[in-house]
Amino acid sequence: MxxxxxxxxxxxxxxxxxxxxxxxxxxxxxxxxxxxxxxxxxxxxxxxAMLAPYCEAEGAEPIVQELGVRGLALWRKAVPQIVMNGSLVVAASRDQGELARFARMTEGHRAIDGSTLGELEPELGGRFGRALWYPDEGHMxxxxxxxxxxxxxxxxxxxxxxxxxxxxxxxxxxxxxxxxxxxxxxxxxxxxxxxRGVRGEMAVLRSREVKLTRPIRLLHPRFALYVVPWSDNRYMIGATVIEREDAGPVTVRSALDLLGTAYALHPGFGEAEILELSAGVRPAFxxxxxxxxxxxxxxxxxxxxxxxxxxxxxxxxxxxxxxxxxxxxxxxxxx
Ligand SMILES: Cc1cc2nc3c(=O)[nH]c(=O)nc-3n(C[C@H](O)[C@H](O)[C@H](O)COP(=O)(O)OP(=O)(O)OC[C@H]3O[C@@H](n4cnc5c(N)ncnc54)[C@H](O)[C@@H]3O)c2cc1C
Missing domain, CATH: 3.50.50.60 (FAD/NAD(P)-binding domain)
Known part of the structure; x- marks a missing residue:
């Protein structure tokens, strides 16, 4: 060669x-x-950074899942920092229709009840009666x-x-x-x-009260945001998807959505420290x-x-x- x-x-x-x-x-x-x-x-x-080929298929072309499954396998071979705890999707009781829609749009999941959710994430078991569990996803x-x-x-x-x-x-x-x-x-x-550029805003919080071990998406009819556990009691809350190309400061509306999602998922985030509010611009065709x-x-x-x-x-x-x-x-x- x-x-x-x-x-x-x-x-x-x-x-x-x-x-x-x-x-x-x-x-x-x-x-x-x-x-x-x-x-x-x-x-x-x-x-x-979630490695979520199945959840992402909810809003992506089928080839993204196909390539994503291969991408995740290559990450696992190359990089020891990958955490393979799977991921969870939950919704408030009034938004169960969103959960049913998400289940129909995606593969690779099991529908679980509150007690199984509690075995996976003890702090969430009593808060949500149903969830979708994607065991073959990772994050880092x-x-x-x-x-x-x-x-x-x-x-x-x-x-x-x-x-x-x-x-x-x-x-x-x-x-x-x-x-x-x-x-x-x-x-x-x-x-x-x-x-084109698609703006994404995120927050990083630090909480000693909250103990979550895998990415969790909280569905909502207006937006779907998520929490990803990082090291040292830090959590990344992401991400808005806005058709704009500037990477300027995070807006009040987006900050409210991000922080409100964290709080709705787990009230322990109410006492968390805000370490960062940032925006990036994703390149997209x-x-x-x-x-x-x-x-x-x-x-x-x-x-x-x-x-x-x-x-x-x-x-x-x-x-x-x-x-x-x-x-x-x-x-x-x-x-
Ligand atoms: C808030 C948010 C959350 C996200 N969450 C996830 C997730 O959970 N999972 C996931 O898979 N993806 C996620 N993404 C998407 C992911 O971050 C992007 O798809 C990815 O970062 C794009 O990578 P890139 O290398 O193409 O571009 P970039 O990361 O933008 O890198 C381009 C680089 O090129 C450099 N550069 C530009 N011009 C020059 C030049 N002339 N000479 C030298 N260097 C130059 C820039 O400085 C930059 O470092 C998220 C994105 C955002 C914003």
């Missing part, structure tokens, strides 16, 4: 996985990220995983340049005869005219399915929408296999 020389542009979850996958296949890898190492990842800094802490992948790329001999946007003429041309993989997220919009666009020696890997963590490993696998063998794939467009 020919050893490739690959330049990756962008150190979000897509770029880091591209670099990691190629480095572990024995290729030469250099990654450029505009931000510092501590701040790397645009949207990727603000994710959950995104900023730890970005750092883990960065370390792995270095360990495998890759070169990382942080705080360093690549001068346009170099990477556009792939002028050293190598390949260029463009993972700039929304910044690649100039080259991908149908790409019109159908919210990611794509790899091959333009000669340059690949553009983009459009992760709500599924960047879930799908990053499988996008990297498809791109690396294409570069090595020319193999086609339904999400790969050769320009």
């Amino acid at each position: 020919t050893r490739l020389s690959a330049t990756i542009v962008g150190g979000g979850i897509f770029g880091l996985w591209q670099a990691y996958e190629l480095a572990r296949r024995g290729h030469d890898v250099t990654l450029y990220e505009a931000m510092s190492e501590a701040e790397t990842g645009g949207a990727s800094r603000f994710a959950g 802490e995104p900023r730890l995983v970005l750092a883990f992948l960065t370390g792995e790329i270095r360990r495998l001999g890759g070169t990382l340049h942080f705080g360093s946007a690549v001068p346009a003429p170099i990477w556009r041309a792939g002028s050293d005869g190598g390949v260029v993989i463009d993972c700039r997220g929304l910044a690649a919009r100039e080259d991908l005219p149908t790409l 019109p159908d919210n399915v990611p794509r790899i666009v091959a333009k000669g020696r340059r690949l553009l890997v983009n459009g992760a929408f709500r599924h960047g963590y879930l799908l990053a490993p499988v996008m990297a696998e498809i791109a690396a296999t294409y570069l090595e063998t020319g193999a086609a794939h339904p999400i790969l467009d050769v320009d």
